[in-house]
Amino acid sequence: MLYLVHALLVISFWTSTRAAPHISRRDVGPLYGPSGEPSIQDVEQHHDDCAFVATVMSITKRSPSFIKSLITFQGDFNAVEQVTVRTFNPDSLAPMDQVVTRDDIYLGNDTRTEIWWPGAIYRAPQNAHTANSFDNVGVPVMGVNEAFHLITGLISNAYYPHNQNDFWNIIANAAKTPIVLQTVGDGAVTLWGGHAYAVSYVSEENGVKMVGVINTNGEESLITHEQAYNDCYCLWGLDGNPTLVEGEAPPASLPRVEEETDVQNVEDGRTTSTRGDGVIVVQVGFPTPSHGKYTTPGATPAVTPRAV
Structure with a gap:
């Protein structure tokens, strides 16, 4: 059941959730799709984080290359298992680099398919303790302003x-x-x-x-x-x-x-x-x-x- 909540600048799209298992190795595919670029078709909201998802989508739609520039790795994107993700501290706007592995990604990390770059973007600020998570599977309480900063x-x-x-x-x-x-x-x-x-x-x-x-x-x-x-x-x-x-x-x-x-x-x-x-x-x-x-x-x- 879905509940729509509007409170001040924070927009939340609440869903009934439960702790999600890690994506198994057989379920995780390449970092990006066949084009080798991030796509909005790779992203889907699973939790009360519509502000974050909409912001990711707006940036990805306008500049996939910018999203791609936040993720660095060695090797082929079809087989890479570890990446370094740059997000920014919302308090100071200072850059933060966090290592994220495929095994860190949960089924609920707003990934639409087996492509896992959206999960890497979501996990990085949680690993840096600059964003809350809900059962470790999402970034629920965040306004569009915080998402743009991050x-x-x-x-x-x-x-x-x-x-x-x-x-x-x-x-x-x-x-x-x-x-x-x-x-x-x-x-x-x-x-x-x-x-x-x-x-x-x-x-x-x-x-x-x-x-x-x-x-x-x-x-x-x-x-x-x-x-x-x-x-x-x-x-x-x-x-x-x-x-x-x-x-x-x-x-x-x-x-x-x-x-x-x-x-x-x-x-x-x-x-x-x-x-x-x-x-x-x-x-x-x-x-x-x-x-x-x-x-x-x-x-x-x-x-x-x-x-x-």
């Missing part, structure tokens, strides 16, 4: 669009930079409520604007930007709008926080500001140690996301 070592922003035009101007940049859509807890019509989606596609033709989103169960939907906006609580992206692809410039239209005006609140590493067009931007810096290791992340600043 995987990229970069600061993230939450954007609260004021109207459909603002929403489109932000989400359209998903063609160049990873974007995660967080849905409203109540009142979602097209998408699941209190959930996180990786934005995979945007298009505008003859005045029709479309948005593609990937659910953490692997299903991809193509919806109008009005449908996406109506179900949107906020959009998450990386500060500075990096493409995470070497040599590519970031999109120019997604505003940086230092270009914002009217700073409303600076608290718990979160700087809230409002642009002249009404878009509220929350820059999420380093999570404070007093929040623990993501058992109780900081509260959302008191802002009004958009006009009704």
